[in-house]
Amino acid sequence: MENLKNKILSYTPVNVADIDYIFQFYSKIHLRKGEKLIKPGDKVDYFYYLDVGCVNYYKMEKGEIKVLEFYTEDVFFTDLYAYVQNAPATCFLEATEDTTVYAIEKINVEKSFGKSHSLERFGRLSMQDAFVRTFTRIERLNNRTYEERYLRLLNKRPGLIQRVPQYLIASYLGLTPVGLSKIRKRLVKN
Amino acid sequence: MENLKNKILSYTPVNVADIDYIFQFYSKIHLRKGEKLIKPGDKVDYFYYLDVGCVNYYKMEKGEIKVLEFYTEDVFFTDLYAYVQNAPATCFLEATEDTTVYAIEKINVEKSFGKSHSLERFGRLSMQDAFVRTFTRIERLNNRTYEERYLRLLNKRPGLIQRVPQYLIASYLGLTPVGLSKIRKRLVKN
DNA sequence: TTTAGTCGTTAAACTGGTTTAATAAAAATG
DNA sequence: CATTTTTATTAAACCAGTTTAACGACTAAA
Numbered sequence: 001m002e003n004l005k006n007k008i009l010s011y012t013p014v015n016v017a018d019i020d021y022i023f024q025f026y027s028k029i030h031l032r033k034g035e036k037l038i039k040p041g042d043k044v045d046y047f048y049y050l051d052v053g054c055v056n057y058y059k060m061e062k063g064e065i066k067v068l069e070f071y072t073e074d075v076f077f078t079d080l081y082a083y084v085q086n087a088p089a090t091c092f093l094e095a096t097e098d099t100t101v102y103a104i105e106k107i108n109v110e111k112s113f114g115k116s117h118s119l120e121r122f123g124r125l126s127m128q129d130a131f132v133r134t135f136t137r138i139e140r141l142n143n144r145t146y147e148e149r150y151l152r153l154l155n156k157r158p159g160l161i162q163r164v165p166q167y168l169i170a171s172y173l174g175l176t177p178v179g180l181s182k183i184r185k186r187l188v189k190n
Numbered sequence: 191m192e193n194l195k196n197k198i199l200s201y202t203p204v205n206v207a208d209i210d211y212i213f214q215f216y217s218k219i220h221l222r223k224g225e226k227l228i229k230p231g232d233k234v235d236y237f238y239y240l241d242v243g244c245v246n247y248y249k250m251e252k253g254e255i256k257v258l259e260f261y262t263e264d265v266f267f268t269d270l271y272a273y274v275q276n277a278p279a280t281c282f283l284e285a286t287e288d289t290t291v292y293a294i295e296k297i298n299v300e301k302s303f304g305k306s307h308s309l310e311r312f313g314r315l316s317m318q319d320a321f322v323r324t325f326t327r328i329e330r331l332n333n334r335t336y337e338e339r340y341l342r343l344l345n346k347r348p349g350l351i352q353r354v355p356q357y358l359i360a361s362y363l364g365l366t367p368v369g370l371s372k373i374r375k376r377l378v379k380n
Numbered sequence: 381t382t383t384a385g386t387c388g389t390t391a392a393a394c395t396g397g398t399t400t401a402a403t404a405a406a407a408a409t410g
Numbered sequence: 411c412a413t414t415t416t417t418a419t420t421a422a423a424c425c426a427g428t429t430t431a432a433c434g435a436c437t438a439a440a
Contacts, residue, residue, distance in 0.1 A: 059329075066333045068325075081322050113314070117307045124303070124314035131321040132271050135258075138324060139249075141331040142364040143256045146397080166418065174332040179397060181419055336427080356388065369427055371389055 001026065004049050004102055007074055011125040018116040025108035031055075031095035038093040044082035045106040050075050053099025054163055058171070059091045067172040070096070070160060076126060096164055141174070147183050149173050191216065194239050194292055197264055201315040208306040215298035221245075221285035228283040234272035235296040240265050243289025244353055248361070249281045257362040260286070260350060266316060286354055331364070337373050339363050 001023060008014060026049075031037065037055065038044055048055075055071040057079070068091065071077040082089045083106060104112075113120040140149060150173055154161060161169060170180035191213060198204060216239075221227065227245065228234055238245075245261040247269070258281065261267040272279045273296060303310040330339060340363055344351060351359060360370035 061333065068329055068332075080318075081326065084318060084322055113311070117310060120307060120310045120314060121303070124310060124317055127314055127317040127321055128270075128274060131317055131324060132274055134321060134324045134328060136271065138328060138331065139258055141328065142258075143251065176398065177418070366428060367388070
């Protein structure tokens with residue numbers, strides 16, 4: 001759990017006792033390619049840290065897959081809406097390759113954050129970080145062409161295209177597989 | 191500052207002493223229609239609470255306005271990227287009508303959150319809330335038509351259309367004034 | 381009260397996507 | 411390893427938006 005520890009400490013100093021305290025609640029989960037952490041209807045009372053692998057956060061709508069996000073190494077994730085609201089999940093969290101995550105139950109998150117002011121601060125700062133990232137994504141969705149968004153994805157998340165099938169990338173970018181194929185064709189020509 | 195107090199308490203209990211402590215740092219700011227809180231290049235070291243009025247969060251690109259968000263009554267806001275990174279602003283925060291906000295300096299936010307575990311928790315939970323809202327917006331941007339997005343805006347933020355010129359609404363939705371006009375025409379026909 | 385500027389609508393031509401369907405290529409499975 | 415299934419490409423027809431430009435209504439300023 002060295003990666004997770006460093007991740008936490010990247011946000012704010014936390015003393016060893018508090019780290020140890022919260023670590024007692026984490027359990028390690030192995031997922032084989034295609035296995036799901038969460039599916040619609042599930043209770044969502046775990047918060048996850050992705051150690052190795054890749055998880056696809058998506059929903060099904062009119063029989064179509066709509067990719068919301070790909071979580072890869074060294075990020076926190078869950079179906080946050082359902083987690084916060086105690087609502088049944090409407091999305092899937094599914095490994096796109098063999099994956100290892102660490103999981104902590106919501107009640108133990110709150111317990112740890114309640115016990116330690118530093119851990120609470122880590123929680124705030126990591127949430128702030130997630131918010132800033134998400135907001136800059138909104139900016140792109142509204143103001144960039146699909147081509148710009150595809151090129152940016154290639155640039156900002158190198159390797160993702162090799163790890164994940166292209167039709168999922170297309171969905172993540174908000175277009176169809178056919179549309180992405182055309183954009184790729186256009187790009188090699190120039 | 192009763193509204194602000196209730197807003198904080200809506201996230202988590204905070205004792206009166208801690209509320210009073212952070213309140214000493216807030217100052218009230220009146221903005222006339224068109225006045226700017228932030229413009230590109232500015233240092234952003236205040237966090238704001240919108241009490242009454244409306245603030246347009248936007249950027250200029252190739253001479254075009256790109257609206258990112260409209261902040262209205264009872265929300266927290268700032269140019270968060272610049273605030274967090276201590277980077278010069280790249281966006282504007284401009285009142286679209288006469289507006290009253292409360293402002294607190296970043297250093298005093300950190301001081302208050304450092305002093306009070308409950309205030310820190312409020313910070314975490316409000317950030318979580320902001321994150322969840324933003325994430326659900328991403329979902330819409332990727333998976334809904336412009337028409338659906340316009341109808342949803344009418345529904346979820348009634349009154350906004352009357353407060354804000356239509357070309358800004360168009361920009362917020364990611365389309366041109368002409369495009370929005372066509373959608374509106376289509377809608378009255380049906 | 382005229383004048384200048386802003387805002388929303390409309391029309392026409394255009395464009396970058398979608399949809400549907402066929403086909404090829406690659407991967408999974410018995 | 412032969413078969414089935416999944417994934418990516420291509421083509422053709424289509425469509426929901428854009429761009430440009432003109433016009434009328436409203437607003438602000440002199």
